[in-house]
Amino acid sequence: MTTIKDIAEMAGVSVGTVDRALNNRGRISPEAKKRIVSIAVKLNYRKNKVAKSLANRKLNLKIAVVLHIHSNEFFSEVFRGIERARTEIADFGISMEVYRCKEFNPRDQLHSIDRAIAEGANAVVIVPINHPDIIKRLHRLNEEHIPFVLLASVLEDVKCFSAVRCDYARSGWMAGGLLRVISGGAGNALAFFPSLSMLGHRQRMQGFRSYLEKHCPKITLENIIELPNDSFDSYRIVQEELSSHPQVNHIVYNGVYTEAGIKAIENSGRQIQSIFFDLSPFTKQALIEGKISAAILQQPDQQGYRAIMVLFDYFTANVIPPELTIVESYILLKENIEELP
Amino acid sequence: MTTIKDIAEMAGVSVGTVDRALNNRGRISPEAKKRIVSIAVKLNYRKNKVAKSLANRKLNLKIAVVLHIHSNEFFSEVFRGIERARTEIADFGISMEVYRCKEFNPRDQLHSIDRAIAEGANAVVIVPINHPDIIKRLHRLNEEHIPFVLLASVLEDVKCFSAVRCDYARSGWMAGGLLRVISGGAGNALAFFPSLSMLGHRQRMQGFRSYLEKHCPKITLENIIELPNDSFDSYRIVQEELSSHPQVNHIVYNGVYTEAGIKAIENSGRQIQSIFFDLSPFTKQALIEGKISAAILQQPDQQGYRAIMVLFDYFTANVIPPELTIVESYILLKENIEELP
DNA sequence: CTGTTAGCGCCTTCAG
């Protein structure tokens, strides 16, 4: 491992000069810089993350995390990942502040961003609301050179430092594949999705639909339903859809209120194979009890964790992340989680 | 974040004394120690991993990794995880040396361990051969207080620092569950496993068998076959078994030579649903082409990575790991990996 | 038994 001291000796200059040469701090003669850089390249010099972090300490780096308040189980998991990251980065002198704001309330989220910046955040992780004011504010963050990471969401037309999310289209596609396997390739299905005004959900829905169109000619997708943002209404809608589609024997359910879906299916008294998205406690229980057939997970904790770590790598090692980090989705059967005999 | 300096000031002693008190180095009066420790507890002091690592540098910590030479695809993946860990721990002043030895050759492995220790390894990660001489050597490592991590294998009666592996019984159980789903709960099956003298494989096989017994009364498990350690022989055996069991329409294949299994199934010309373990390039291709139905993965790269990181956490933060770290297994359908339209 | 000090590698500040 070569250090700036090695380079300094080799170049016959002081470490200070090497530091200036290698970090574009100016105040250095072009010739000296060139010579030092070439030595650094020759010795394959890499900055030591640990030493840098120790020195960084004085900078008091701070990451702001802008989340919703009334978070569902999915975001609780995301949050768990974020908290895990917090403990890991603390030793590196990087702190984290969480700002929670009302869901579907752009004004509140805007306010949170402003506050974060005012309080000295050096970077932002955000689950953005798709609203012109927010978009505009994010553009301004770019102008202010505050890197921000988009978490668990799709926002087009915004150039962010990095984005961390699942591949929504893929997860819908996988739901299709899983349905093919579970159904033996034939049957009648209903699919429920949360607010399709969110691009991610729409992509998932489209992935699912196009899979069935391409690969499952014998599965009739009788309806695709957008779920309301309420547990009881969701229950009622699932129930109604089941009543009005008596041949349906398969359901794909992607919704915040998993209990609603589970109960509605159960209370129908019909033999229905179902695929749920995400692993709420209800889903988990229902899976183990055989009330639902399978689940598709998107590792929310990993998403939260990675979003923070992207910034961590940047601060500690100047790593420029890929524009998009995809966290893989997984299929879960009861056999993955039930207790073994 | 409180530092030893804070504690020193508070206790009216020097940082040296605090260091001795907090790290059981002796040479300190019991009263001083007690007082300092209580202050540390009150201030919720945690050692700073970064600073410790920087200081650790002088110790030149070294992790030895004892692997087989003729590694299959599974161990290539394990190795990739290990190399990933290498780059992460380098900045912390911890190096890694890989010792490769002939598979199924205890003498050679023994020699590798000896050499690793002679060359100053402070810890060992090993994929152990289940042989009395190796076991004895591992016991001696314990006496020498060299922590060692067992990787991707089960060894009873050896108290190790930590073990990292998949849950073999669970992955067999999952194969059963997947077969249930794929087959619709009825059919005739064959199951192939690698050397059952390895405890892990035996556990997986038992997990699979007991699942079918408990939950799939209509699936006839016609035979369980142990695969030889050769590609051509494996092919021949699968072929023979298929011939002598003409009603078989389901196969579970866990073997090193995945190509053998795939080809034998393909060449039989029969309509066979199959579940493979692990994701070799052959398996991946066959999955995408629909020649096999599903795969069960055990994240070998994660296993390699975690094995190293367990020691890393110990060296940098004195973290005592759990005796066993289970890396989850996952189900893979073609829809997980095929290209999206 | 305890205090002091010199690093670990890097960054920043202050002199020159």
Place this chain on the structure above:
DNA sequence: CTGAAGGCGCTAACAG
């Protein structure tokens, strides 16, 4: 434009 020095938190070696 460049060098020297101090400090980030912890450890180890040496003095007392």
